[in-house]
Amino acid sequence: MEENKVRVRDFIGRHIRGHELTDDEDIFASGFVNSMFAMQLVNFVEQTFGIVVENEDLEIDNFRSVNAIAALVERKTAAPAA
Amino acid sequence: MSLPTPVAGIPEGAAAGKAGWTREGFRAFVDREIAPFAGEWDRAERTPAETIRRVAEVGYLGALLPREVGGAGMDTVTFGVLNEELGRGCSSIRSLLTVHSMVAFTVHRWGSRAQKERWLGLLARGETVAAFGLSEPGAGSDPSAIETEAAPDGDGYVLRGRKKWTTYGQVADLFLVFARSEGKPVALLVERETPGLTVQPLRGITGTRASMLAELRFDGCRVPRENRVAGPGFGIGVALSALEVGRFSVASGCVGILQACLEASLAYASERVQFGAPLREHQLVQRMITDMATELRAARLLCRRAAELRDAGDPSAPEEIFVAKYFASTAATRAALDAVQIHGANGCTEEYPVERYLRDTRVMEIIEGSTQIQQMTIARNEFRAFDAARS
Numbered sequence: 001m002e003e004n005k006v007r008v009r010d011f012i013g014r015h016i017r018g019h020e021l022t023d024d025e026d027i028f029a030s031g032f033v034n035s036m037f038a039m040q041l042v043n044f045v046e047q048t049f050g051i052v053v054e055n056e057d058l059e060i061d062n063f064r065s066v067n068a069i070a071a072l073v074e075r076k077t078a079a080p081a082a
Numbered sequence: 083m084s085l086p087t088p089v090a091g092i093p094e095g096a097a098a099g100k101a102g103w104t105r106e107g108f109r110a111f112v113d114r115e116i117a118p119f120a121g122e123w124d125r126a127e128r129t130p131a132e133t134i135r136r137v138a139e140v141g142y143l144g145a146l147l148p149r150e151v152g153g154a155g156m157d158t159v160t161f162g163v164l165n166e167e168l169g170r171g172c173s174s175i176r177s178l179l180t181v182h183s184m185v186a187f188t189v190h191r192w193g194s195r196a197q198k199e200r201w202l203g204l205l206a207r208g209e210t211v212a213a214f215g216l217s218e219p220g221a222g223s224d225p226s227a228i229e230t231e232a233a234p235d236g237d238g239y240v241l242r243g244r245k246k247w248t249t250y251g252q253v254a255d256l257f258l259v260f261a262r263s264e265g266k267p268v269a270l271l272v273e274r275e276t277p278g279l280t281v282q283p284l285r286g287i288t289g290t291r292a293s294m295l296a297e298l299r300f301d302g303c304r305v306p307r308e309n310r311v312a313g314p315g316f317g318i319g320v321a322l323s324a325l326e327v328g329r330f331s332v333a334s335g336c337v338g339i340l341q342a343c344l345e346a347s348l349a350y351a352s353e354r355v356q357f358g359a360p361l362r363e364h365q366l367v368q369r370m371i372t373d374m375a376t377e378l379r380a381a382r383l384l385c386r387r388a389a390e391l392r393d394a395g396d397p398s399a400p401e402e403i404f405v406a407k408y409f410a411s412t413a414a415t416r417a418a419l420d421a422v423q424i425h426g427a428n429g430c431t432e433e434y435p436v437e438r439y440l441r442d443t444r445v446m447e448i449i450e451g452s453t454q455i456q457q458m459t460i461a462r463n464e465f466r467a468f469d470a471a472r473s
Contacts, residue, residue: 028315034226039319047397055194060266060315 004049005070011044012066023066038063045069051076103160108167111140117171123292124438127285129174134253137175138208142168143182146327147190151198152206158389162334166382169338170345173442174292176338178211180331180450181249184324185212185258188269192311192320197271201256213254214328215245215272215298216321223455225260225318230300232261232268239263239270239310241278241303251296252283258324259300260317267317271309278303289438289445326400329407329450330392334385336410336446339439340378343414343421346436347371350425361424370420377413384409401463408456415443 005023013021016032027033041063042053051073062072115136123129137143145161147153156164161183168176186205189197204210221227230243241261248257257272272279284295312320348371351361361367388402418440422429429436447453 038315039322042316042319043397047395055192055197055311058192058312058316058320060313063315 001070001074004073005066007048008045008066008069008073011048012041015040021066023070025066026064028060028064041069045073049073049077103154103156103164105163105167108164109170112167112171116168116175120172120174120292121432121435121438123172123174125291125432127287127291128294129178129250129253129292131253133175134178134208134211137178138211142179143208143211144186144206145179146183146187147202147206151190151202153186153202154206158330158392159386162330162337162385162389165331165334166338166341166385169335170342171338172292173335173339173445174290174294176331176335177249177290177293180328180335181214181254182208182212183331184214184328185256187327188258188311188320188324189271191323192269194308194311196308197311201271205256210255211250211253212256212258213248213251213296214324215248215251215257215259216325217247218244219246223452225321226267228260228262228267230259230261232263232270232305234263235304238304238306239268241270241272241300241305243300245298245300247284248296248298249290249293251281251298252294257298258311259298260321262317263314266314267312267321268310268314269312269317269320270305271311272300272303272305276303276305287445289441289443291441325450326403330385330388330403332446332450333381333388333403333407333410336407336414336443337378337381337385339414339443339446340374340381340410340417343417343436343439344371344374344378346434346439347374347421347424350428350434354426367424370424374417374420377409377417381406381410381413401460404451404456404459404463407451408453408460411443411446411456412453414439414446418443 009021009023012027015037019032038060045051046053057072062068115133141154142164144153145156145164149155165176165179168179182205189201189205193201201210205212216225216228218228218230220229230241230245232239232241241259243261245259255274259270259272261268261270278301280299280301282297282299284297287295351367351371354361384406388399388406391402392399418436421436422440425434425436428434431437
């Protein structure tokens with residue numbers, strides 16, 4: 001889990017240079033990224049963690065923070081889609 | 083006139099066919115059922131329903147869908163060859179494949195289980211024809227500027243707004259519509275029969291005149307929650323992923339236009355005599371033929387490379403599709419201009435197809451990312467790679 005968070009933090013950090021991101025920080029509410037970035041996050045987690053993001057996963061709450069993304073990856077890894 | 087298809091560096095048999103599809107098969111269909119009638123459809127500004135039915139019947143509308151749902155199971159390489167051959171015959175019919183495939187891809191990739199069960203078979207068989215509702219009077223290159231509103235209402239949405247330039251909107255049964263819901267973009271499947279939806283044909287378009295463009299008006303359309311493909315925040319992302327499919331389709335269609343320009347120019351330059359010699363013996367004409375033939379090969383290889391990368395799941399595929407679309411669409415313009423020039427006054431009449439090719443290329447440089455958007459995106463990608471290499 002922690003290793004996943006590092007990779008997520010690193011990816012987001014490359015897009016919001018000059019700000020130290022905390023794991024529970026809402027990246028959309030804080031205005032660091034916009035909704036165009038949401039799909040980049042989807043592509044990133046799919047390619048990095050080898051999971052498939054599906055219709056029911058396409059909720060901003062799943063991508064709102066480092067913690068949220070790591071939790072999604074954890075869930076998808078633990079219970080692969082049928 | 084039918085000529086051999088020179089495909090530099092790519093054996094014909096290998097150009098397509100993992101699932102039994104071949105370039106020769108696509109070409110034969112286009113030569114028999116599309117190309118001879120494209121000029122007539124263009125002048126009438128419509129595609130006959132029978133032609134759409136035939137394109138569906140041979141399986142092309144299910145190109146990107148897997149065989150399990152009745153689709154053709156094509157990989158991107160094969161899809162590219164199909165688009166190229168359709169584009170050689172008629173850019174409007176190629177546009178039908180483009181927009182229908184964008185929606186089919188989206189439902190397959192991002193749709194819910196219930197949406198897949200309901201729509202994929204129908205889309206694969208072409209029993210449902212789909213169109214893509216993103217562009218608006220005030221939102222073209224900037225999709226985030228969409229103003230169509232999907233107001234939450236109970237267990238669904240109420241849709242209000244307008245979509246413009248909806249390709250095959252006049253005949254589509256299903257629309258993938260992008261709208262704002264409480265400020266955030268969503269993607270919704272809207273059926274044609276939805277009360278409050280009106281479809282207004284658009285006529286007098288410069289190119290792809292048979293593509294039955296429409297303006298869609300949503301006046302309080304009730305759309306159930308189960309028709310939502312992408313929730314708030316993901317609408318534009320889903321649109322962009324569909325546009326990647328569309329961009330590749332258009333790029334490959336432009337290779338077809340290049341091929342058509344070359345074939346028409348070779349034929350005309352062989353027959354037309356000026357100053358006591360066929361045009362083909364005039365060196366300035368030869369130069370135009372050379373440019374066309376060279377750019378055709380380059381465009382084809384760029385599309386092929388982008389397709390192979392996409393099929394391999396390579397993350398650089400989107401960038402390569404931008405490059406392929408930029409080159410193929412601008413090269414198609416150059417080829418069409420030269421083809422008209424070779425044809426002289428005849429090239430400015432409906433008696434020869436090159437004037438249609440030229441009009442169609444105007445559209446190719448605008449749809450699925452204008453030439454300027456491609457230039458900005460490609461340059462940005464190059465700078466990003468440069469910065470990454472330095473850090």
